Amino acid sequence: MANPNVNEHGYIYGKWQNFPDTWVICYHGTLYCYLLIGSEKAMLIDTAYGDGDLRAFVETITDKPVMVCNTHGHFDHTGGNALWEEAWMSEAASKDAKNAFGEEMTKRFLAMPHPDYKINILHDGDVIDLGGRKVSVVAIGCHHPGSLAYIDDKSRCVYSGDELESGQVLFLRPDLTGKEQAALHKQNMEKLLARESEYDFVCPAHNGSPISKQYIRDFIALDGEILAGTQKKMENLAGYGFAPVTEMFGRKAERAVHGGASACYPVE
Ligand SMILES: [Zn+2]
Numbered sequence: 001m002a003n004p005n006v007n008e009h010g011y012i013y014g015k016w017q018n019f020p021d022t023w024v025i026c027y028h029g030t031l032y033c034y035l036l037i038g039s040e041k042a043m044l045i046d047t048a049y050g051d052g053d054l055r056a057f058v059e060t061i062t063d064k065p066v067m068v069c070n071t072h073g074h075f076d077h078t079g080g081n082a083l084w085e086e087a088w089m090s091e092a093a094s095k096d097a098k099n100a101f102g103e104e105m106t107k108r109f110l111a112m113p114h115p116d117y118k119i120n121i122l123h124d125g126d127v128i129d130l131g132g133r134k135v136s137v138v139a140i141g142c143h144h145p146g147s148l149a150y151i152d153d154k155s156r157c158v159y160s161g162d163e164l165e166s167g168q169v170l171f172l173r174p175d176l177t178g179k180e181q182a183a184l185h186k187q188n189m190e191k192l193l194a195r196e197s198e199y200d201f202v203c204p205a206h207n208g209s210p211i212s213k214q215y216i217r218d219f220i221a222l223d224g225e226i227l228a229g230t231q232k233k234m235e236n237l238a239g240y241g242f243a244p245v246t247e248m249f250g251r252k253a254e255r256a257v258h259g260g261a262s263a264c265y266p267v268e
């Protein structure tokens with residue numbers, strides 16, 4: 001039988017162990033899911049686009065029951081949820097999680113084993129017990145209103161989704177101005193920084209992992225500069241491996257940088 005995890009571009013998923021009982025599952029080199037294995041169960045953070053058979057791939061790593069949790073509702077993080085019977089995410093993420101990007105992806109999603117998978121809601125402050133390993137849920141919605149960060153006490157990492165990464169954070173909200181999003185993002189980064197004694201590294205969903213905690217301080221400074229109008233703008237609007245972001249929902253986009261932090265946001 002053909003391997004479902006090989007397509008015309010080669011292997012869909014790669015993996016490596018970055019901490020004990022902690023695996024990065026990498027989709028075509030650009031997108032990371034994480035598998036945290038406890039003594040009772042495993043937690044899979046995000047599921048990429050639903051390409052191939054991620055569940056079969058995960059089951060080559062662990063035979064523990066897998067709890068699928070999402071960082072937010074964008075389909076590049078939730079697409080593979082439909083390989084499982086249920087998934088956990090925030091209320092706001094649940095509104096977008098089953099919205100595939102485009103017609104072809106929708107067709108593939110509907111043909112998956114569980115497109116009607118059950119959604120269980122996670123809340124800020126929840127603690128997930130994997131058996132000898134606890135993961136705290138922290139709400140940090142900005143890029144997506146339902147973003148959750150997960151702080152894991154075994155790998156001592158914070159899993160930050162698309163809200164904190166080394167390439168670019170996109171302030172993607174059509175309902176908020178660039179400054180409103182910078183204010184919200186700053187508040188969320190301060191919330192993570194307040195708990196920095198609980199983790200040593202940041203594991204984002206794109207563009208390098210793990211990365212230094214310094215990025216949190218750089219983003220707080222960058223957000224503050226965007227709010228004050230003193231930000232250092234970058235001429236090149238392209239991110240790592242991404243096409244230039246020149247407009248966001250009909251509004252002109254800018255990119256600014258502070259240290260390692262870079263954000264794209266709409267200009268009024
Ligand atoms: Zn996203």
